[in-house]
Amino acid sequence: MQASNxxxxxxxxxxxxxxxxxxxxxxxxLAERGIVPNDVQQQMLASHVKAMVWRSYSGEALPEVDLSLFDEISPLSLRLAEQVVAWLDNLAYEEAHLLSVHFEVAKENELSSVKGDH
Incomplete structure (x- = not known):
């Protein structure tokens, strides 16, 4: 579905x-897995999701993404992001990698609070 139409x-x-x-x-x-984004992370995630939804409707392509930059992302974060990207039509595979960064960063919140590193 092209947005221009x-x-x-x-x-x-x-x-x-x-x-x-x-x-x-x-x-x-995310909460089912103990991942709770803080306020700033929620704002960044909301901004990214809005851009993803727009790309889903507009067909606008992502710039080229070097997937090797995402080697540090956990399989859990990537799997969750792939699940979310599947909810929207017309998105590039790389979209899940970009989204997974938000999940990975929020996942670290839980680890820091468990360790006591606020």
């Missing part, structure tokens, strides 16, 4: 609604 823009209510719905599914998915 539907008169959508990144600020269209439909994009905002889909972004909100997607985030509403992401937080419980």
């Amino acid at each position: 539907h008169g959508l823009t990144p600020s269209s209510p439909q994009i905002a609604r889909k972004s909100t719905d997607t985030l509403a599914r992401i937080y419980p998915l």
